[in-house]
Amino acid sequence: MADDGAPVTSYKEGGFADEGAGDLPIKVHICAPSTLPEGFVFEAEVGDQNAKKTISVEVPEGGVVEGQVFLIDLPADFAVGEPQVNIPTGRWKDGTFDVLKAGPCHPSLWCSMCFTQVAMGQVLQRLRFNWLGSSAPEAATKNTFKVVLALCTCYAIFTVSLEMAEASTNYYNVPAWIPVLKFIGGILFTVYSIYALMKLRENVRAKYSIPEESCIGMEDLCCSMWCSCCVVAQIARHTGEYETYQGSYCSETGMAAHTPSIV
Incomplete structure (x- = not known):
């Protein structure tokens, strides 16, 4: 989708977009x-x-x-009269599995489904969280997306290199260190991905006063483990106001350049 600044076609969330938006403070x-x-x-x-x-x-x-x-x-009169992304409070804008709400060709959908960790990095940068999914001083958050992208790139290179090394040897004589490294690398990257997404979801819920609905005390972990791509897409929709502002495949925040920043 082009970043031409034009409004996108709005979608409706069965009342979730408007209900409760002013009931609780951001x-x-x-x-x-x-x-x-x-x-x-x-x-x-x-x-x-x-x-x-x-x-x-x-x-x-x-x-x-x-x-x-x-x-x-946040004070109720903050940024009065200035353009700002309208983010509902008190409840999620739509459900975890409402992945088509922004449209079947929306960047938030395809980035989340095909490049989950990269899309997570975009949302982290959008909210000015660090690469571990938490709020931090400005100096630690200004390059969040680049850090996450670098981690994903390094893991991809690491995996492909081991696959090539494995393919270059006889099937029955694969060095033992290759599968061991693949296993360790996969575990470390998976643990990081789940932890960062869990903290991101936890902090988004805290910021917008969204209560847990199930698995009390474990909801963020469970969702991050079993539905990671859907969770990233949901958080992107919740914080993106795609009814007004366009998404982007190739930006650090997953939003078009003209989109107001999120406080």
Whole structure:
């Protein structure tokens, strides 16, 4: 789909897109500038490097230590009058398996199905999370997509190299170290993929006040293990407002260049 800036055809989620959108506040991650006591008020900048705004932050109960990341409610009047991506709160925009909601040819669908970890990297960059799926200081999140893409590329090269080495030997004389390395590499990449997606989903739920619906305490892990491509596509739809803004196959955020940043 071309990034020409034109609105895309809207889709309807059976009321999920609008219901609850204003019932609960969107939350924003704040990184504590120093160790501060409970109730202390300080100024913090939120937004990306191109559109930062300053808000007053009150330190939550128990205080915070330097570098700690915590969630606060975003002020209701934040970015009033400015274009922003409309992201529902309180519930998912649509279901985990509603993969065709944005259309059968949408980038979020095909990237999630064919290149799940790359699509995950796009969503992580969109939300300014780090490569492990968590909020972090700006310096640790500005290259998230590149880090995830590099990990995927290295794993692909690693796997193909071992396959070539295996193919170049006699079937009955394959060195024992080749299948061992393939097994270890596969396990490590799988564990990373599940963990990062689990943390991404967990933090998206926290940010948009979305409760667990099943497997209480284990929902994020279970979904990430068994339905990873569908989970990535769902989070992409939830945070993309594809009714208004176009998706993109070849951008770091999976969105067209004109799309407003997410706070």
